[in-house]
Amino acid sequence: MRGMLARAAENVYWLGRYLERAGNVARILHVTEQLSVELRGLAPGLARSLWLDLPKIYPGAIVIIDPNASTEDIAKQHLRSFLLATDNELSIAASLRSARENARVVRENLTRESFEQLNQTFHHIQDLTNKPLDTSMALCDAIKKIQVEIFGVCGAVDRTFARNEGWSFLNLGTMIERAFRTLMLLQVKLPTLMNEPEAIELPIYYAHLRSMLRSVASWENYRHIFGLDLDALQVLRFLLFDRYTPSSIKACVHALQLNLNSLNDGEIMTAPSRMLGKLSAKLMYEEQEIMAEEHLDHTCRDLSTSLMEVHDSVSRLYFSV
Amino acid sequence: MEWTHARLGFDEAFDADGQVRHAYRDLIATLEKLPTEELRRREQLQRVSLINQGITFTVYGQEEGVERIFPFDFVPRIVTAQEWQHVERGLIQRVTALNLFLTDIYGDQKCLRDNVVPYDLIFRCGEYCRPLVGTRPRHDIFTHIVGTDLLRDEVGNFTVLEDNCRCPSGVSYVVENRNLLSRVFPEFFEDHAVRPVDPYPQLLREALTHAAPRGRQDPVVAILTPGLHNSAYFEHSFLAREMGVALVEGRDLIVEDDQVFMRTTRGKQRVDVIYRRIDDDFIDPVVFDRKSVLGVPGLVHAYQLGNVTLANAPGAGVADNKAIYPYVPDIVRYYLDEDIILPQVKTWVGNRPQEADYIRQNMANLVVKLTDGAGGYGMLVGPAATKQEIAHFAEIFNARPEHYIAQPLIEFSQHPTHINDAFEPRRVDLRPFILYGDTIKVLPGGLTRVAMEEGSYVVNSSQGGGSKDTWILAEQPS
Structure with missing residues (x-):
């Protein structure tokens, strides 16, 4: 080929x-x-x-x-x-x-x-x-x-x-950028959001959560699942672990894996595939542990770092032949 | 609607009595029916379309943002089937002879021994590549793609102005101009049987595949471009897209064990045919310009061993050197035993002392050109120059007259062109494209370049020229 x-x-x-x-x-x-x-x-x-x-x-x-x-x-x-x-x-x-x-x-x-x-x-x-x-x-x-x-x-x-290699690379770029930006948004907004609702007025608190979801085109998707039940931890969990909203980290990582697999013809486990595999497993099996962590902004930062490592690894493997 | 006829030279649409030529009757009748406002609207439409499609070229020597659209005039140029047959025969003859000439000068050099072309002319020619003497390209084809510039003289005869045997450009505009015109002025095509130009990429790919090294099944073809900032980059990417081949830069290629590979996401992949859009000087720093970063070290050696085909072959530029041009009728006679079909422009060569004197004395009446110049640069149009300009140019000429030729100013043909809501005559040339594969094929069309300024003789895009769609009419069944 x-x-x-x-x-x-x-x-x-x-x-x-x-x-x-x-x-x-x-x-x-x-x-x-x-x-x-x-x-x-x-x-x-x-x-x-x-x-x-x-x-x-x-x-x-x-x-x-x-x-x-x-x-x-x-x-x-x-x-x-x-x-x-x-x-x-x-x-x-x-x-x-x-x-x-x-x-x-x-x-x-x-x-x-x-x-x-x-x-x-x-x-x-x-x-x-x-x-x-x-x-x-x-x-x-x-x-x-x-x-x-x-x-x-x-x-x-x-x-x-065409759904060829180029398509996979295009999607890799799209998904890395999207996931990275969701994580940056979370890192910046988390300190405000993790305040107790009482610390700021409730309508403002809700407006804030709503706008964060809208910033990553996920407000309607969230509502379909949770209705009007707006809660910071729930929003955070949604943006990290929901499998169906396109800006969630889990959805992005899943899409990245699919595209990397199609580049590898599913045969060889390449370095970026291994990295994504680990990331995917973490998101799959450690949801409770992650959500229980005290410094969730640090977790988001670590996830961002992992994504940048995937970027570097893709660059080394495919672009620096 | 106001139509001005040409006062000087041949008018392509109107005869000497001011009557519309037969081939143009339906077109002009259609144009007459379109109100000025509508013409303006469609002109704007075509401009926006060119911008949105990114059909641009880059002008050198300017700051960033140098992408420009190639001005397009919607009045098509029409060439009848009979006229075209003559042009086609002439071009096939010319390309055949030039390839025999190139095979000879890089081989036995019989034509030099027989004094058809002077030795010193060849050996002084910058495009002559001595290291390639003895190298025979596949099927002895040096020029897979040629663009020959033609003019129509005072009586309308198609005349060869120059050959472009290295990297002739402009064919993408031939195809895109047709696409644009058929979209913006579909009614033009109702009464005319216009031969299509869109098979060009297919024909080009066939010609390149035919040239692949011996024994290579399903050869890999690539286009080698200097990169995004080259003036013809749009064309390079257009051809790559239309042929379905990779568009590579020098840094994408590597030579190992005298074979050429491109760097792909699946490792190195062998390349068999390279349609290079880089001049010889920059193609391989080992053989040519050592400072070149555009080329690929070892490429020419791989070519010499027959492991890769370069189209056009390195060294082919000798055939279009302006100093060789005056000898082409002799070259045709020598190799084909035929008289040249398409006439040439009378040319004085600075290399011959007597002719150099003539050039000095008549500079004000001549067009003087550098033998290895192109794009309208390094030339003097005597009749349009000031005394100071002529004096300055004479100094440059006298320093090395052997690098110049001179020709009389040809009153080449003019064609109705839409300028400020009227149709005014503007000078046009024609560049047909000739492909040499299993046979020689001439694309039934060509790039008509038009000098958009009144009275101007300069049609080059880099100097404000525009273009037109060129219609070759199909032969009507009798």
Whole structure:
């Protein structure tokens, strides 16, 4: 069986990561703005801290803010930076630019429809840099539109990409990025969430949990199972161990295993397969122990580290031939 | 609708009396029915389509963000079946002769002994690769892909301006221009039997597979590109996608035991045929430019041993060197015992002292070109140059006249082109693509490049030129 060009596999992998990242950022910006507006009157400090959490969820993000600015201005600065800033490598514009660069390099592996959708989205976000977008509402509208377009790109890719090696690498990139971002979100939000509900007002506590679930597109999925029963530990357990919600760690690890298996033809146990096997077993058999741990944020950090090791191992095995 | 006819040169759509030529009647009638607003709308549609599809090229020497769309004019250029038959015969003759010439100069060198082409011309030619003397490519084919630039002279005869035997580019625009035109102006095609151009990738793959090293079943073909920042990268990826082959860079290839492998996710995989879109100079740092990071060390040796096919073969550039061009009619006569079918432009060679004098004295009336130049760079268009420019160029010429040729300025043909809501004549050339596989095949189409500026003779994309769809009409059953 002929293999895929190693460099092309790496580009497809990163295409998956950048597309996922762009979609994630768009979603979290939108959710943060909604919650921040909701809380501005009730809990101004919390409303402000929601924005200041963003660079922690996206380490390496550069957001220049005026510390004396109002919460609304802080919001605008973050929205603009994470939407358009070229010096913020984690902005949607930067992710789409990188996704497109990777797609251009492996264009022969993509269908015309996929490339066109991505290219069109890239040009739209470039056009936005020339528009005033001087209010949070204008920025949010633009983000919403771009988010819909990113869905269009992912849809085109999903419907047309051949289910070959390239598809597996694309999914590996997507899933690692998704799992990593869920874990970063948990790490940053856990200290607030693990406070007793009494420590903050109950409606705020619920709004916080709801928005966290929405940040990883899991709110409706959660409700289907638990109805209106919102509890921090339950949300945490859901985002770590639910097998069916696409952003949960267990679901991501499962998808990673499937894609790695298809690359190996199920025959050889490679280094990243072994790593994922261990991770999967931990999530399968140690749920109670993990949930009983005192420092769950440390657990999330360890899981992130494991995922980064999987990334390194995939890179060594497949991209550095 | 306003149509301006060409005052100089041959007008492709209108005859000397201003009457619409037969081949253009239906097209112009269709265009006349489309209101200005509608033409504008569709022009905008085609521009957006080109941007969204990323059909771009890169211009060198500019800052980042150098991707540009290749301006496309929607008025197609029409070549009748009869005209094309003549062009096709001429191109097949030319490519046949040039390959015999290349086989000879890298083999017995009979043509040199018989004084068909001067020894010194060959040995001074930068594209002549001495280490490859004695190497015979598979089936003696050096030029698997050729793009020959044609002009129509004052009376409409197709005339060869130059051959491109190294890495001719532009064929992706031939195919994409057709796709675009059929989407944006479907009504154009209703009354015309236009020969398709989309089989090109299939024909190219067949030609490359035919050239595979002896004994290789189901050969692996790859396209070698300098990378994303090359001006023709879109074309490289287009061809890889359409042929279903890998698009590799030098760093993806490795030579071991004189065989070429690409680095894949399943380890090293042997490559049999490389359609290289990198010039000789950069293809192998062992043989050519030592500083090249684009090439693959050991590649040329693997080629010499017949373990890999390089298309086009290294050293093939001699055949399109501008100093060789004046000798092509003699080359055709020598190898094929035929007169050349497609005429050439009268050329003075700086290598001959008498002709160099002529060039010096008539620079203001001539087009002077570097023998190894391309892309419209390093040339002087005398009639369009200022006195200072001519004086400056004369100094450069005098320093090494043997590196220049000169030709009269050809009043090449003009074609109606949509400019600012009117149809104005603009100069056009034509680059057909010729593939050499089991037989020589000419794609029924070609890249028509158009000088978008009024009065301009420069059609190069790097200097503001655009392109048109080129229609070769099918022969109508009588």
